[in-house]
Amino acid sequence: MFAYISGSTFVIQNLFGASPQLFSILFALNGLGLIIAGQITGRVSVSISGQTLFISGITLATVSGLILFIVLISGGGLYAVCIPLFFTVSSVGIVTTTGSSLAMQNYVQAAPLTGLGGGKSAIPMGLIIVLSNMVAFYMIFTRRKPGNNQ
Incomplete structure (x- = not known):
């Protein structure tokens, strides 16, 4: 995620020649994908285990990241890059939602302190x-x- 945040402006605007307006739209779409993925993950977590969702999110991140890398090294254009980038960023919504939940399951004793x-x-x-x-x-x-x- 930090690589995307710090590098996307340079890659999308400088290397692919996108205008600041187009970059803003693409950045917003990726952010929307992250939010939607997190929302969907929260809703399906009642019927799918957190472990399964977490593994699915990591798998999506890995596969879409690999596709992104292949598109980049093969000289793909901006829109060819945007598709796997969208799924890579969106996967963060799955991984952080389930990862936080799984991590907190081992520390339920901390919650009573606030009560x-x-x-x-x-x-x-x-x-x-x-x-x-x-x-x-x-x-x-x-x-x-x-x-x-x-």
Whole structure:
């Protein structure tokens, strides 16, 4: 996903000569594909296991990524590139939806922490959010090596 976000402007506009307007349309269509894939995944997850959906998403990402690469090295045009790129980006909606769900299944004990107020207060949720962010902030600024701005 990061390769797509960081490289798509260069590839689509500079290498394929698309206008900024066309690039925006293509980027929006890919974003829409990602959203639709995530929505469909959420709806079918009641009848298809998360593991199966996750594997399907990874398979779609791999196959469409391979097709994209083949189209690119064979000199395919912009629209030939856009089709596998759409499926590659859309697969992120499947993988992140099911991946997050599968990951959280092993950590159900964390969820009750936000319910410490007995369902009558939002303060426990806010407290957990701010404390988690403060720990992350602390870790970032105390664990960095001197001179490393990344």
